[in-house]
Amino acid sequence: MRYRPSDDLLLALNMALHTGSPLLLTGEPGTGKTQAADFVSAYFAIPIFKFLVKSTSTAQDLMYEFDAVGYLHWAQADRRPTDARKGSARAITQEAIAVRQGFLHKRALWQAYETDGDAVVLIDEIDKASRDFPNDLLHELDQHSFPHPFDHQQWIAPRTGRRPLVIVTSNDELRLPDAFLRRCIFHRIELDEDLVKAAVESMAGASGSGFPNLDTDTRAAARRRFWQLREIPGLDKKPSTAELLTWLSILSAQRVDAQTLDGCRLADLPALGVLIKDAGDLARLR
Numbered sequence: 001m002r003y004r005p006s007d008d009l010l011l012a013l014n015m016a017l018h019t020g021s022p023l024l025l026t027g028e029p030g031t032g033k034t035q036a037a038d039f040v041s042a043y044f045a046i047p048i049f050k051f052l053v054k055s056t057s058t059a060q061d062l063m064y065e066f067d068a069v070g071y072l073h074w075a076q077a078d079r080r081p082t083d084a085r086k087g088s089a090r091a092i093t094q095e096a097i098a099v100r101q102g103f104l105h106k107r108a109l110w111q112a113y114e115t116d117g118d119a120v121v122l123i124d125e126i127d128k129a130s131r132d133f134p135n136d137l138l139h140e141l142d143q144h145s146f147p148h149p150f151d152h153q154q155w156i157a158p159r160t161g162r163r164p165l166v167i168v169t170s171n172d173e174l175r176l177p178d179a180f181l182r183r184c185i186f187h188r189i190e191l192d193e194d195l196v197k198a199a200v201e202s203m204a205g206a207s208g209s210g211f212p213n214l215d216t217d218t219r220a221a222a223r224r225r226f227w228q229l230r231e232i233p234g235l236d237k238k239p240s241t242a243e244l245l246t247w248l249s250i251l252s253a254q255r256v257d258a259q260t261l262d263g264c265r266l267a268d269l270p271a272l273g274v275l276i277k278d279a280g281d282l283a284r285l286r
Contacts, residue, residue, distance in 0.1 A: 003032065003035045003036075003038070003039050003202070004198070005032075005036055005039060006189075006195075008187065009025075009036060009187060009189065012025075012185055012186075012187035013036070013040060015185050016165060016166075016167075016185045017165060019185065020163045021183060021184060021185050022123075022141055022166040022167070022168050022183060022184045022185070023165070023166070023167045023168065023184065023185045023187065024168045024169075024170065024176075024181070024184040024185065024186050024187070025167060025168070025169050025170070025187055025188075025189060026169075026170045026171070026172050026186070026187075026188045026189070027171075027172070027188055027189035027190065027191065028171065028172075028191050028238075028240055028241075029171055029240045029241070029242055030191070030199070030240040030241025030242040030243075030244075030245075031189040031190070031191050031195065031241065032189060032195065032199070033169040033170075033189060034122065034124055034169060036167065036189075037050075037120055037122040037167040037169075040120050040165060040167070041120045044118060046115075046117060046118045046119055046120060047112075047115055047119050047120070048119070048120040048121075048122060049107075049108035049109070049111045049112045049119060049120070049121050049122070049164075050108060050122045050124060051107065051108040051109075051121070051122065051123050051124065052124045052125065053123060053124060053125050053126050053127075053128045053129045053133070054128060054129070055128055055129065055130070057128070057129045057133055058132075058133065058136065059133060059136035059137045059140070061107060062107060062108055062109050062123065062137070062140075063106075063107055063109045063110050063140070063146055063156070064104055064105060064106050064107050064110055064149060065104075065105045065107060066103060066104055066105075066149065104149065104150075108121050108122075108123075109121055109140065109146075109164075110156055112158075112164040113144075113156055113157060113158045113159060113164070114159055115159070115160075115164070116159065116160065117160065117162075118162060118164065118165070119164040119165070120164060120165045120166075120167060121164045121165070121166045121167070122167050122169070123166065123167070123168045123169070124169050125169055125170065125171060126168050126169065126170050126176070127170045127171060127172070127173040127174040127176065128173070131174070131177060134176055134177055134180035135177050135179065135180065137180070138179055138180065138183065141166065141180075141183050141184075142183065144157060144158060144163050144164075145157040168184065191240070191241065193223075193227065195241070196223060196226070196227075196241055196244065197223060199241050199244075199245065200219055200222075200223060200244070200245065200248065201219075203245050203248070204219060211248050211249065211251070211252040212252060213251075213252040213253070213255045214248060214251060214252045214256075215257075215258075217258040218251070218256065218257055218258040218261065219248065220258070221258040221261040221262050222244070222247065222248055222251060222261055223244070224261075224262075225261055225262075225266065225269060226239060226244050226247075226275070228266060229266060229269075229275055229276070229285075232266075232281075232284060232285060234284055235278075235281045235284065236278050236280055236281055237276075237277060237278045237281060239275040239276065243274055243275050243277075244275070246274050247271060247274040247275055250270075250271045250274060251270065251271065254270060254271070256270055266285055267285045267286045272285075
């Protein structure tokens with residue numbers, strides 16, 4: 001794979017692997033936080049289980065989901081066997097557990113625990129969730145076990161006894177709880193010129209086929225203008241790497257050359273709306 005982590009990121013990954021602690025990666029969108037998890041998975045040839053956090057996510061969603069609506073429909077249809085309904089309370093309980101299992105869907109953490117070997121669990125963009133979400137994960141991050149949802153005498157834990165590598169990403173939109181931070185190895189990926197150039201050239205490919213109508217000089221000119229935009233004081237939303245890559249695709253389709261990019265004001269850059277997406281920022285630029 002083309003992704004290459006920095007030496008500092010490699011050190012953070014190795015510390016997380018050695019200690020068994022979660023690795024918290026922060027930084028602007030497009031700095032390669034998610035790709036770091038994919039890199040570990042590919043490097044060690046181990047599976048990766050991804051959980052994309054939403055505003056409604058709970059800690060339980062990381063472990064399992066229960067189709068309550070489906071189970072309710074089943075119960076209302078009264079499909080339970082007659083002989084089981086007439087049996088002992090213990091038999092009915094076991095039947096209920098067995099039936100509920102059919103409506104239980106294992107998610108990233110449970111799937112990783114059942115893997116016959118090492119695994120990576122990616123908790124992506126944790127700052128999208130409520131503040132309770134990281135707090136509710138404290139036991140799992142410490143002990144790597146949780147009770148079975150229907151049989152609390154049974155605990156779910158890594159089958160091999162080895163903890164999966166948990167990588168958590170954050171775009172720094174919200175401050176995470178101190179108790180959660182104490183359990184993590186922390187690393188921030190800074191957006192710098194080397195990282196941006198590597199992202200652009202990786203997308204372009206050795207033959208430039210990723211941006212077929214942009215030569216090396218034009219790609220370099222686009223990166224220069226990108227950094228000039230980011231250096232404007234007071235911007236509320238600076239363009240990120242993802243927006244730069246989208247911009248380059250549009251410039252390629254329009255067959256824009258380096259002379260055009262270098263010869264215009266920042267406010268007159270072609271397809272500027274791909275990079276500047278805030279009305280106040282656009283007013284500052286102009």
